[in-house]
Amino acid sequence: MTMSRPYVGRFAPSPTGQLHIGSMVAAVASFLDARAQGGRWLVRIEDLDPPREVPGAAEDILRTLEGFGLAWDGEVIRQSARLDRYADQLNQWRSMDAAFGCVCSRRELSEQGGLDVYPGTCRYGIPPDMTPRSFRFRMPKGGPLQWVDRIHGEQSWEREQVGDVILRRADGHWAYHLAVVVDDADQGVTDIVRGADLLGATAAHVALQEVMAAPTPRYAHVPVVVNDTGQKLSKQTLAQPVRVSQAAEVLADVLAHLRQAPVARDSPSQMLAQATAQWACPSLASFHADGP
Template identity: 55%
Template sequence: MQGKSGGEQVHGHAYRGRFAPSPTGPLHFGSLVAAVGSYLDARAHGGEWLLRIEDVDRSRALPGAADSIRRTLEAFAFEWDGEVVVQSQRLDRYHAALTRLRLDGEVYPCACSRRAIAACSPVPAVDGGLVYPGICRAGLPPGRAPRAWRMRVPDREIAFEDRVQGPVQQNLARAVGDFILLRADGQYAYQLAVVVDDAAQGVNAVVRGVDLLDSTARQIWLQQRLALPTPTYAHLPVVTNAAGEKLSKQTRATAVDASGGCVVLAAALNFLGQPVPPEIRSGSLRDFWRWAIATWSMARVPAQRGVFPG
């Protein structure tokens, strides 16, 4: 599909956004909300919208899920620009970035197991793990082989202005500690892959779920160390189930039914603070998107985490 020319400027360049689902299962309502928000923000700015399949964690990828997600998006009449990028086909790019960081002294080998970290530092991290206490920062303990590669982080605040959540700041050393870029199983970490891909694709506006808000400071730090541009960020509220859990494969989220057409899309827009008139909800997909693009407002999107729709 051909990209659009022109468009509103972001950091001096035409707006370029993306939707980057992980193929861990079929598209569910929570992912649809993120797709709708990112798509409308891109089109309302006259910009491009890219589709990227984030399957760098092969242990979580479900066979056939990527094709299923793509078919569902097509059934809802989403239109993306350019070819679909697949992370598992871009490992050489992540290797090159890690090699650069190694040569610059920004990363180091780590021999620690989760048990060793828990024994040394039971401090909870923002990502659900434990804050890494820097055991291997000055070098591997004698006789220990490296298991992973970690990114050195500063003991200072990383701050940015989120378009939905407002001012955000995080001290990486206290929030997560030096974080992993290459895992013990040989797989590249999401943090590295997403930074490399956004820069390579020229993405300058990221719209995604607020469950990824705590990752942003790590990604900004990586961007700075790799001399890559930092996009703008907008973190949308995430959809939860009745138990307050984010919809996901782990919480057995059901696949969204594309046959619902405008009614389902209207529910996603309503969740994002954009009420849809009855005549639009009952009309064609073409008319729905035309209306939604013309009326989209990020300022109306609620900032709350884990809002349960109705």
């Protein structure tokens, strides 16, 4: 018998710039889903990639969330404060032979046909005179990785499609996959609502949760906001930051993207209260219905 755990959701931005409409969609969707189910909503700053981070961005993100009425529960966790925990997890996986050292350079990997799925070069050992540059997860053999996404439905990913994902990068920084799975497990996160660009990452996370014996959260991957040329909005595609002074307009746009009924223009917290009361997790069909 499985006890159902009390709902814990989260929003986990990287401090690589200011929040834009695409990141607000993930923030608002995860907030509304948590509040509509009487759950807790956590904020975690994913600051594990110093070369890409912008000084002051984390504080700016938190101020923006506050300005939009997106009040979180408990303390904000910063991944940069949890490096020892990640090292412990890697050591544990290495001792279980669930992780291995890799000596491949980026150049070697790209010559072997792209950086997306690791070709398995080092999974059976590295030359004794070489030191690992990075560490990877040893994807266990087995049937497809399966879960039910609340928006995308039944998912089934072959393990070979995911491969031996990176856990600690050659530059010494912790990889997203390890940190996210460890943090979600440690924080008791039961529900993850995030952008559909992470659907493939979730397949890797399901494999990591299996090896950690951590429960797989429920997932809802919200279709991402794209620009006129079909690219996902991001700092790289020069998405404009959202302004607290335009919160009502931004929230109306975000709710429209999330296929929610419109709410009356009001203060951000009033608008969110109304949106919470009428929240319905969007269906995939509703995103396909408005094509050109």
